[in-house]
Amino acid sequence: MKMRKILYMVKKEFLQLRRDKRMVAMLFISPVVQLILLGYAASIDVKNIPLVICDLDHTKESRELIQHYLSSRYFILAGYVGKMDEIDDYLRSGKAGLALIVPKNFGRELLTRTNPQLAVIADGSDSNTGGIGLNYASIIAARYARTIIVKQAVRS
CATH class of the missing domain: 1.10.287 (Helix Hairpins)
Structure with a gap:
């Protein structure tokens, strides 16, 4: 019915x-x-993520890596810090969405191919932007590592 x-x-x-x-x-x-x-x-493409940088290595390689990040359209510089403790202020205040930490001996480990490590910290208050920013950061680091490997192969 x-x-x-x-x-x-x-x-x-x-x-x-x-x-x-x-x-x-x-x-x-x-x-x-x-x-x-x-x-x-509605766009899922995230651009101009504020990035705070802590370079503990201060080598040519670390400066080149940082330049790769800053020359991309994904990140803009929010600031440089000298100590890892200062990163929290940037992330908590919203001045930065991501933090890049280049540890000591990064350049040496990169040139000797002993698996250099980077740390990228995302602000968790916006998980979508943080996740996309982490993906962008890993892509840029992988591209930079590839260029170093190619340069070393050409020299040999």
Whole structure:
């Protein structure tokens, strides 16, 4: 019995649509316009993430790595710090979304291929931006390591 009432209602609505041409236009044009507008408004591409840098190595290699980060369109410099303790201030105050820590002996480990380590810390208050920023950071570090390996291979 209920299904019959629903079918009558559907039939009535289709008859109404045939009579009212403006309703048909609204029915199809509104969602298309919304789709176009929201498609431009919603973007998962994150750019200009504020980055605080703690370079404990101060070598040519660490400066080159930092330059790779800053020359990308993904990061902008929020500041340099001399100690790791100072990073928290940047992250907690919202001045930085990510922190890059280049440890001591990074350059030497990179040149001797003894698995150099970097630390990247994300502000967890915006997990989406933090996760995307961490992915960007790992891609940039991998590209830099690849260029160093290629340079070493050319020299040999």
